[in-house]
Amino acid sequence: MIKIKNVSKVYPGKPPIHALKNINLTIEKGTIFGIIGFSGAGKSTLIRCLNRLEEPTEGTIHLNGLDLMALNEKELRKTRRKIGMIFQHFNLLSAKTVFDNIAMPLYLEGKKKKDVEEKVRELIDFVGLTGKENVYPGHLSGGQKQRVGIARALVTDPDILLCDEATSALDPETTKNVLELLRKVNKAYNLTIVLITHEMSVIRDLCDKVAVIDNGEIAEEGSVYEVFTNPQKTITRNFVNTVLQNEVPSNLSKALTNGKFYRLIFLGERAANPLLSEVSKRFDIHLNILYGSITELQDKPYGNLFVALDGSQEESRKAIQYILENGVDVKEVIPHGA
Numbered sequence: 001m002i003k004i005k006n007v008s009k010v011y012p013g014k015p016p017i018h019a020l021k022n023i024n025l026t027i028e029k030g031t032i033f034g035i036i037g038f039s040g041a042g043k044s045t046l047i048r049c050l051n052r053l054e055e056p057t058e059g060t061i062h063l064n065g066l067d068l069m070a071l072n073e074k075e076l077r078k079t080r081r082k083i084g085m086i087f088q089h090f091n092l093l094s095a096k097t098v099f100d101n102i103a104m105p106l107y108l109e110g111k112k113k114k115d116v117e118e119k120v121r122e123l124i125d126f127v128g129l130t131g132k133e134n135v136y137p138g139h140l141s142g143g144q145k146q147r148v149g150i151a152r153a154l155v156t157d158p159d160i161l162l163c164d165e166a167t168s169a170l171d172p173e174t175t176k177n178v179l180e181l182l183r184k185v186n187k188a189y190n191l192t193i194v195l196i197t198h199e200m201s202v203i204r205d206l207c208d209k210v211a212v213i214d215n216g217e218i219a220e221e222g223s224v225y226e227v228f229t230n231p232q233k234t235i236t237r238n239f240v241n242t243v244l245q246n247e248v249p250s251n252l253s254k255a256l257t258n259g260k261f262y263r264l265i266f267l268g269e270r271a272a273n274p275l276l277s278e279v280s281k282r283f284d285i286h287l288n289i290l291y292g293s294i295t296e297l298q299d300k301p302y303g304n305l306f307v308a309l310d311g312s313q314e315e316s317r318k319a320i321q322y323i324l325e326n327g328v329d330v331k332e333v334i335p336h337g338a
Helices: 043-049 073-080 098-109 113-126 142-154 172-189 200-206 224-229 234-240 268-272 275-282 313-325
Strands: 002-011 017-027 032-036 058-063 083-086 160-164 192-197 209-214 217-223 260-267 285-297 300-311 329-333
Touching: 002 043, 017 043, 017 209, 017 217, 032 043, 032 172, 032 200, 043 160, 043 192, 083 142, 098 113, 098 142, 113 142, 142 172, 160 172, 172 192, 172 200, 192 200, 200 224, 200 285, 209 224, 209 234, 217 224, 217 234, 224 234, 224 285, 224 300, 260 285, 260 313, 275 285, 275 313, 285 313, 300 313, 313 329
Parallel strands: 032 192, 032 209, 083 160, 160 192
Antiparallel strands: 002 017, 002 058, 209 217, 260 300, 260 329, 285 300
């Protein structure tokens, strides 16, 4: 478990730069926790505070009950072996082979050659690089380089894996493959993964929980499902809208004059049920589907539909109640310009 309490980071200057402001977060063991924000929001500073590559100005950080801020330099070096880190631009040694890049942390610890060989080959197979042991980074694709970076981060058997924009230098298909590998890492090793990104699609496809950071402060946090289906802050809604349309577009709402508008949120197998067809048969209403989509949140189908409902107040009430009783969230929405 990671507990971040009242952490602030101020860089000296005129005026001083307040990179982090009173950050409080709890990250449960085995969780994939995403931190999202725009450039300059403070997310990179925060993740680097978790292994004290950046020293917080104030506050405390506990890793599995250990007070990180109380450690001396020797104790910190030992603790860092249990904190793996994956970088945006891979940070591989160009003059070393895939095998030696992965083995480097073990070489530095003075491990026996036999133990190094066994561990590195196990990880090369795990990350899908069998046959690339003697290849140099210059002959690898971006996705392969990141797989080397992941294997290197795992070689010391860490408890926590920090990912600093691990997919932002990759194309969409390679990003998908790397995210699948990170999910495999999480399940196989029960690793806590903390990932920072500016891409909401990465949060949607990988994370269990998410915190939105804005101007050095936590603007919003919660499960991916909670944040995606019911974002509270404007910055969060803007991020969510990059992957899900959660508002009635102004050009559509201006053309609609009758009825009320609702957002229906289907999760799991309910996303495939013909519920709206049943509602139209049961109640004396007109139900018009404006638009919508089905995607996945936390490995579950997620349906997001916007509908216009026209009918008497009583029939409309009964229709909405029926939808709710069938396990679908219903939120009334106000079109732009209404």
